[in-house]
Amino acid sequence: MTRYLVLLSAVVMQLCLGATYSWSVYVASLKAVTGISQAGVQLPFSFFYFVFPVTMVFSGSVLTRMGPRFSAMLGGLLFGSGWMMAGLGGYAFAFTVMGIGVIAGVGAGLAYIVPLSTAILWFPKQKGLVTGIAVAGFGGGAAIVSQVGGALMTHMGKTPFQVFPILGAVFLVLITLAGTVMKTPENDNKNIDEPEKNKGVSFSWMLAQPMFRILYFAMFSGLAAGFAVNANLKELHTASGVQAGVFAVSLFALANALGRISWGAFFDRVTPATAVKANLLCQAFFLILGALFLGSKTGFYLFALGTGFNYGGILVLYASSTALCWGDKRMGAIYGFLFSANIPAAVAPMAAGWIFEIGGSFYPAFIAIGVLLVVSIFLIPATFKSS
Known part of the structure; x- marks a missing residue:
């Protein structure tokens, strides 16, 4: 029963860590409240998706040295504290940027890798599905948080700066409690052969491998697509009203969670290349044809569902591909390097915001990202090899 308790705790952790996906609410x-521009209010979101992956680069070594329980609990303390600090943004918006963008970003970076690497060790034969379940909460949590945050602001008259501390306290308690359950199988170290156990992993070593560079570019393209849509989703069809925007954010988040499980199961049943290419193609379809979808409320909801579902596959397919190419035992360290694709991708929401402010439309940004997705499809080889 231990492995199922670990998996359940992993989902709880991810429900909290995915809260930043509700940012557009x-x-x-x-x-x-602040008078800050569309691009300016995206700073906490963009900082988060810069600090989060930077921390992930180092979190693998912390996980190896200190263990999953320590990494998860420390990450939970920082993540919750960051959201609580964001409540001081009413005095200066820099507190919100520092709290959610930096402190919570570090916390997420330390905690996020734990459920992925730990779950794969407990379920080595179902990499895709288990990874999808473990991180489904990261998308599904945003649906809950967006509804709670929206209700607190709409029905109780609270400002975002009053909502952030409430959510932060809940995150701190839940993540740290779930983190106490995180551990690897008792016979894990016995199953690691010496060559794999002692082989060093460095960023320069990873960059020397063509497969890593290809996956990095493809993951960057997919992340940029998801970030650009998610962070600006509520503004894509303002004619439908505020509630429609909040509902679309929830649809994106729920589809994101469902997509993680579905794409993970799909990964286990086809070749890795087929799964990754299919995901890139589906997302390119929605972005390039975005103008057709966003012309009506129904199309707006379909756009939120489709882009959310496809985006959900990004953080499953590439994690599973990493474990397949370089081994389950080194997945934690190596995926941290691959996850740094979030750093350049974090610019996408602000870039899309700037384009919107200049031309009054998000379509040029979506089409440009769609082209990147198509290019990535042609770069993916038929067979995944580590070197």
Whole structure:
């Protein structure tokens, strides 16, 4: 039963860590309260998706040295504290940027890798499905948080700066409690052969491998697509009203969670190349044809569902591909390097915001990202090899 308890705790952790995906719910209110521009209020979101992956680069070594329980609990303390600090943004928006963007980003970076690497060790024969389940909460949590945050602001009259500390306290308690359950199988070290156990992993070593470079570019393209849509989703069809925007954010988040499980199961049943290419192609379809979808409320909801579902596959397919190419035992360290694709991708929401402010449309940004997705499809080889 231990492995199922680990998996359940992993989902709880990810439910909390995915809260930043609900950011677009707060954008309009933050703009009204602070007077900051569309691009400016995206700073906490963009900082988070810069600090988060940077921390992931180092979190693998912390996980190896200190163990999954320590990494998870420390990450939970920082993540929850960061959201609580963000409540001080009413005095200076820099507190919100520092709290959610930096402190919570470090916390997420330390905690996020734990459920992935730990779950794969407990379920080595179902890499895709288990990884999908473990991180499904990262997308599904945003659906819950967006509804709670939206209700607190709409029905209780609270500002985002009053909502952030409430959510932060809940995150701190839940993540740290779930983190106490995190551990690897007792016979794990006995199953590691000496060559694999002692082989060093460095960023320069990874960059020397063509497969890593290809996966990095493809993951960057997929992340940029998801970030650009998610962070600006509520603004894509303002004619439908505020509630429609909040509902679309929830649809994106729920589809994100479902996509993680579905794409993970798909990965286990086809070749890795087929799974990754299919995901890239489906996302390119929605972005390039975005103008057709966003012309109506129904199309707006379909756009949120489709892009959310495809984006959900990104953080499953590439984690599973990493374990397949370089081994389960080194997945934690190596995936941290691959996850750094979030750093350049974090610019996408702000870039899309700037394009919108200049031309009044998000379509040029979506089409440009769609082209990157198509290019990635042609770069993916038929067979995944580590070197």
